[in-house]
Amino acid sequence: MQRRKTIKTVIVYTVLIWWTLMLAAPIYWLVITAFKGPASINRGATYLPFVDFQPEFSAWDYIFISQRDKVIPPFVNSVVISLGSAALAVVIGSMAGYGLARYSYRIGRMGNDSIALSFLSQRMFPAAVLIIPFLLMYRDLGLLDTRQGLLLAYTAFAIPFVVWVMRDFFRGLPVEVEECALLDGCSRFGVLWRIALPLAAPGLVAVFVLTMIGAWNEYLFALVLSFSESVTVPLFLQVQTSVLRGTEWWNMAAIALLAVIPVVVAGLALERYITRGLTFGAVK
Amino acid sequence: MVALEKPSAPTQARTAAARQPGFSLPEVFWKWALLLPATLVVGALLIFPIGFTLVMSFTDWHMFRHGEPVAFVGFEQWQRLLTDQFVWQTLRNTMVFVLGVLPLEYAVGLIVALALNNCTHGKKFFRITFLMPLMISPVAVSLVIGRMIFHEDIGPLNDILVRVGVQPVHWLTDAKLAMLTLIIIDVWTATSFMILMLMAGLQSLPQEPYEAAVVDGASEWQRFQYITLPLLAPVTVTALLIRGLDAFKVVDIIKVVTGGGPGQATESVTLAVYDLGVKGGDLAYGAVGAYSLLIMMMLFTVLVLTFTRQMVRGVS
Numbered sequence: 001m002q003r004r005k006t007i008k009t010v011i012v013y014t015v016l017i018w019w020t021l022m023l024a025a026p027i028y029w030l031v032i033t034a035f036k037g038p039a040s041i042n043r044g045a046t047y048l049p050f051v052d053f054q055p056e057f058s059a060w061d062y063i064f065i066s067q068r069d070k071v072i073p074p075f076v077n078s079v080v081i082s083l084g085s086a087a088l089a090v091v092i093g094s095m096a097g098y099g100l101a102r103y104s105y106r107i108g109r110m111g112n113d114s115i116a117l118s119f120l121s122q123r124m125f126p127a128a129v130l131i132i133p134f135l136l137m138y139r140d141l142g143l144l145d146t147r148q149g150l151l152l153a154y155t156a157f158a159i160p161f162v163v164w165v166m167r168d169f170f171r172g173l174p175v176e177v178e179e180c181a182l183l184d185g186c187s188r189f190g191v192l193w194r195i196a197l198p199l200a201a202p203g204l205v206a207v208f209v210l211t212m213i214g215a216w217n218e219y220l221f222a223l224v225l226s227f228s229e230s231v232t233v234p235l236f237l238q239v240q241t242s243v244l245r246g247t248e249w250w251n252m253a254a255i256a257l258l259a260v261i262p263v264v265v266a267g268l269a270l271e272r273y274i275t276r277g278l279t280f281g282a283v284k
Numbered sequence: 285m286v287a288l289e290k291p292s293a294p295t296q297a298r299t300a301a302a303r304q305p306g307f308s309l310p311e312v313f314w315k316w317a318l319l320l321p322a323t324l325v326v327g328a329l330l331i332f333p334i335g336f337t338l339v340m341s342f343t344d345w346h347m348f349r350h351g352e353p354v355a356f357v358g359f360e361q362w363q364r365l366l367t368d369q370f371v372w373q374t375l376r377n378t379m380v381f382v383l384g385v386l387p388l389e390y391a392v393g394l395i396v397a398l399a400l401n402n403c404t405h406g407k408k409f410f411r412i413t414f415l416m417p418l419m420i421s422p423v424a425v426s427l428v429i430g431r432m433i434f435h436e437d438i439g440p441l442n443d444i445l446v447r448v449g450v451q452p453v454h455w456l457t458d459a460k461l462a463m464l465t466l467i468i469i470d471v472w473t474a475t476s477f478m479i480l481m482l483m484a485g486l487q488s489l490p491q492e493p494y495e496a497a498v499v500d501g502a503s504e505w506q507r508f509q510y511i512t513l514p515l516l517a518p519v520t521v522t523a524l525l526i527r528g529l530d531a532f533k534v535v536d537i538i539k540v541v542t543g544g545g546p547g548q549a550t551e552s553v554t555l556a557v558y559d560l561g562v563k564g565g566d567l568a569y570g571a572v573g574a575y576s577l578l579i580m581m582m583l584f585t586v587l588v589l590t591f592t593r594q595m596v597r598g599v600s
Contacts, residue, residue: 008402008504011399012402012403013399013403015395015396016396016399016403016406016410019392019396020410020413022472023413023416023417023472025433026425026428026429026433026472027428029428029432029433029440030424030428030432033432041438042438044437044438044443045440045442045444047440092321092322092325093322095318095321095322096318096319096321096322096323099314099315099318100319103314105319115319119322122330124529124581125330125334126532126554126574126577126581127533127535127554128533128535128553128554128557128558128573128574128577128578129334129337129571129575129577130330130333130334130337131557131558131561131562132337132340132557132561132562132570132571132574133332133333133336133337133340134333135561135562137333153329155325156325156328156329156330157330159322159325159326160326160330163322188311188314189314213419216421217420217421217422217423219421219422219423219535219539220535220536220554220558223539223558224558224562233421234421234422234424234536237421237423237424237427238423238427238539238540240427241427241431247431249432249438252427253428256421256424256427256428259421259424260420260421260424263419263420263421264416264419264420266419267416267418267419268412268415268416268419271411271412271415274415274418275411275415275480275484278477278480279480279484
């Protein structure tokens with residue numbers, strides 16, 4: 001019995017460590033590549049700093065000093081667009097989520113559940129059916145290649161998810177507290193602002209972080225709707241592979257590292273909320 | 285569900301009395317004001333474009349042909365699809381990608397989730413580590429794995445192969461291997477989702493069947509085969525469906541790593557819609573491509589749900 005247990009433990013940790021190494025390898029490669037120089041990359045694969053290559057900082061010099069004016073704007077765009085769209089989507093989406101949790105609606109033959117489901121079903125549609133009308137609409141509205149345009153698009157994509165999650169969340173909150181506040185003369189807005197939202201804070205954090213990460217990493221719409229002014233980080237990264245002089249792997253790696261760090265830090269710090277948000281509604 | 289809409293009569297009286305006149309808006313205002321913004325945004329930016337694309341697929345709309353009015357041409361664009369090898373190949377490529385990705389991600393996800401569920405020390409560390417790929421930009425991952433690690437000349441993978449005496453492999457320029465490379469990248473990024481779902485499923489399993497099985501002397505493997513696996517069926521179906529529908533939409537990995545090549549061996553439908561409609565300006569035919577992807581996704585959903593219904597029902 002004891003031997004069996006030992007074998008089981010060995011298998012369990014072999015699997016866990018194997019997958020950890022699989023996940024860590026590309027990250028390791030990304031980090032060391034960001035500190036390699038042109039010479040040590042084009043010579044062939046090198047693995048250990050100080051052993052088979054000398055760390056250099058040419059990529060960081062490129063980003064922060066020599067090409068700063070080229071590298072910083074995409075990051076500013078991405079920060080503005082991802083934070084802005086996440087905030088907007090959380091406000092609009094949780095309003096609808098709260099409404100669907102507390103009132104009963106009837107639109108045609110649709111009740112609350114059908115309305116919530118018809119929001120959610122928008123997530124199923126592939127982006128392919130959206131890009132062409134977006135291109136035409138944005139061209140006519142003058143929103144092509146603007147931050148506002150991308151911000152608005154990402155807000156729209158995030159709202160169905162926010163509505164779905166926040167509706168479930170608000171339904172889980174006790175309705176009695178809100179009734180009491182209404183009785184004591186608090187307005188509906190006051191109830192929402194002072195009671196429901198603070199109680200729903202964990203859910204709000206989860207959907208905010210998830211929609212922010214989604215917008216930060218989005219690629220296809222950025223590709224279709226922006227050319228120069230509103231280029232975001234993923235698009236800027238991809239463009240690095242097609243520079244005329246050949247790909248500057250060290251610069252690309254450093255930019256990729258900067259693109260990855262903020263969301264990973266935010267994600268890891270709020271891991272508990274994210275796990276909850278991602279599996280919400282799927283497992284009951 | 286408790287609706288606040290119709291409080292009892294005494295409650296209504298008290299509420300009305302307590303409210304300051306002029307500051308309170310009627311409940312029916314709040315009811316609709318809360319729902320309206322989301323409905324407007326989703327209606328204008330999701331539902332309208334989805335319908336618009338369908339209408340476009342019956343026209344001859346072309347972006348670079350100014351002056352001429354756009355005309356309805358019925359099913360002409362859809363007929364083009366029948367004889368167009370290019371779009372069919374992208375549909376086939378997308379299918380291959382989905383069918384390659386799903387079993388791999390499910391298998392790895394299940395193995396890792398089971399290990400994680402039986403892990404006694406460092407559970408939190410592993411759980412957080414396994415969540416990480418979901419946050420990293422797919423473009424960054426594709427660049428690092430697809431363009432750097434699988435690089436045929438200066439990448440570490442071929443370097444290691446050469447060192448152990450194997451021929452270097454054409455990860456990106458060989459048509460079949462290029463698809464495999466893309467599948468591997470997707471497994472790296474998306475298996476985390478499977479782990480997350482299956483872990484949530486494993487944690488919500490009831491304990492009683494296991495206790496009964498131990499009393500009956502069932503082995504560890506038997507318990508997995510006859511209790512865990514069937515009880516996980518509902519979560520499995522949900523996870524495969526969500527992940528499958530997501531995999532059909534693949535575009536960024538492909539655009540970054542192979543650009544659809546070599547030839548058109550790895551071009552997905554979404555990438556084809558971009559190339560035909562956005563870059564090529566053939567808006568109407570791009571719309572046809574987009575809707576053929578949607579039709580394929582619907583078929584997939586129906587198939588998954590029919591084939592798994594019995595499997596799920598058998599449990600409950």
